[in-house]
Amino acid sequence: GGIHRDYSSLRSSYDYVIAGGGLSGLVVGTRLSESPNTTVLIVEIGDFDDTWETAIPFLATISRSDLMFQQPSTPLRFLDNRIGNLALGKTVGGGTTVNGMAVSRGQKQDHDAWVKLGSPGWDWEEIFKYYKKSSKFTVPSPELVAKYGYKFSTNGFGDGPLPSTFANFQWPDLFPANDAWIKDMGYPLREDGGTNGDLLGVFWRGTSIDPVNMTRVSARKGYYDPASNRPNLDILVGHYVGKVNTRDSKAVGVDVYPADSSTTGKISIPANKEVILSAGAVHTPQILQLSGIGPSSLLNRFNVTVVKDLPGVGANFQDHCVIGISYRFDKPNPINRQQMSNGTFFNAALAEFLANRTGPMTLPNNNVRATLSLANLTFSHATLAASITNLTDPLSILPPIYTSHPQLLEGYKAQLSVLQDMISNGAAMFEFTWGSAAGLSNALDKPMSRGAVYISSTNPHPVDGRVNLDFGAFAHPFDVQAALLAFKFTRRYMTSESLKRLEPVEVVPGLAVQRDEDVIARMRAELVRPTNAHPVGTAAMMPEKLGGVVDAKLRVYGIEGLRVVDASVFPLIPMAHTQAPMYAVAEKAADIIRGEGDGD
Template structure:
């Protein structure tokens, strides 16, 4: 009887695994079926969204809520349907297939060296490949934007939309008490599709770090996402309660993908926006990814609006190719000037990436190095992750980033 029970249990586990695999296959094949190919393109859509990243998928979701309006999203990248991409370890895996292959020009400030430029090329954009640390700027950062002549872009104007996007789930009471984890749901979060929480295990060394910061007088804040993003404060991760990546793809695209009025074309580049005689944007030209110059282009018309969501890198590029930008630059490139706007393509504010390594005289055990140096701890960590808890969820917080070669 015991042997029969054991065999039945083994069969049940096997069927569960096969069911999970089949679920992945059905889910991903369904998502592929919801896409269109160039032959299925209509001549016109009410709205054309250029870029299926962070903002593009949000806008497409909201616009397509009106079933009487047709929406087309054109995305240069593809879906990343690998289940590993939603696991926490993906936070340090910058896969070349999900990125543009770009380098900067020589930078005088760093000895004329060039650097790799990281920009996502995948459905979901940067939210598909980022480190999943759910943070915002300080209130002053946004207020400065508004003072520069951008009404509504201050902290008070943007906070309602920040809150609308996110649902925060507090960690366990035991972990909260042990590490003095703090947050401000009312000031920072709402009831949106993007999930945020803290892993249910923390490295013991964090306690020492907090004590050291307090001793040197660093400001300690309750919640950075509520506007006090300076000093030391706890930062949650944009993961769900199973500690899987919560991002634009599963937060905004998947719930809307079955709408008949919403279409997504992947693997195509938007070359330019075409304007009519009154300088109204009325259509886009698109071209298949990887095609050589001179390959056929397709023109698709928008009866209402064209929304550029191609990111900090390619939105100004598309505008310049369309004749919107600094006159001298456009004339140098042989592009007809539609609007002389010197600011297009200028004034980029990006953050540098640096790394510091320290050799401790003493350290608390376990620490991140224990995953490699202590086989017993590594076994325990693996067991914890099978239950969707433990320090593997913290890999994204402690492992140095591994950049693609």
């Protein structure tokens, strides 16, 4: 067992070979290796990182580009052909080693929708068990509760490796921002931290922070480290999976290369039971397509032998898009996050953290969110919700692959009708977070637009052979109207009474931009960022006839011994930052795999 940086001490085969040592790969690898007779290999292109930058929560928000993929997009058709960029973790722990540490759960309707789209066993009641199993909440001290007014519920948490608690510091400008929500705008402050399936309102959401050391807990710290000395669990770092090898429609192992090469140093590692793809929503479809599992039209173009024509591989891409409006605060100064750019203040904060584990370094991002429904933002909610399914030519707003494969369009229509139902029935879809020193950040958490991920060559290297990524963002007219509502709402919020004393000034786009069509034009040209680092959906768990890639047990259609366990399987993106839902899904996946293994 242990950490490997070359092939010399690997076993000749493993029961399970897992591609990707990010969130899902580590959860599944750790759980499967709990049975001492089961051998597991995790292959991860990145390496372990033990620097302060990833451990100290405040620094979580400063990106470590050496630990990430920076995946550019193709020119985005509905965003004036701008090029977007997707950041992804490229290190042991994947996204959880570099992410913003927000712990937030999906709402009941988000998970029930997966069942409505044809995957029994994934409803809220079921997934709630795994939200519970994967996590643990630590109650903040009475002093902090009194000082900041933290509200939370411990019900809904178990004793799992993903911690949730609060920093022991909040920037003072958060409090007028909270007053603006509650006193001025009249939204309720939820007492339950939004952990129980109902998200409407304003609440304190937790952070994945170790409650004693106040440092980041990644999937590596929470899951892998405690299991790292198991003799049956190996991790090969600095290497990547280039393809899945199949024989007679059965996965028999993978091809592995060193991270610095796509031509030399390849070996094939056999899997006795299963290959599990956990390389994330961009690289899992890449591996599948290079293995001959994907849309035949695409595979033929690159002369990849078709092993299974599965059009959904790479389609159905979803992320949360963010509408950026920037502010400056003229008064009173300094009481916000901006202070950290002052060297003296920063150094004092670092010294305080190192000495006492207190102060601004314990806080990655603000903990307060408001999540609102369409009816919260407009009186015309019914008409607007009706427009979700009322498209004259859906293919004109979808990536071209949808045109060649009718089941993709069927699946998309099924999704829109489920989404319309949720949104008409008051599900939350807008997310607002006070970004200290930056004003109110807002995200569209239930997008109707869809993107796609496709190989651009047969080079298997995740960086050199990088995929074509089309975010597809801002394509569906409903998303545009929703963004316009969020934009206007943000302006209203920023002028509320409690925020007056901060003297907010809208800098971009500025108050000169007022007419709806001008706002929309600025959104397309500049304000909309097509990602909040939450890519999902590219190997969706849906029926094959709806363009799905995996069944409700996460098995790839048509290939025995091959599963996907990562954010690619989410058929619809939840109303949540994706780590907590991913931990829950990966825990459930491990139980499914183990359950089947027992029957062998």
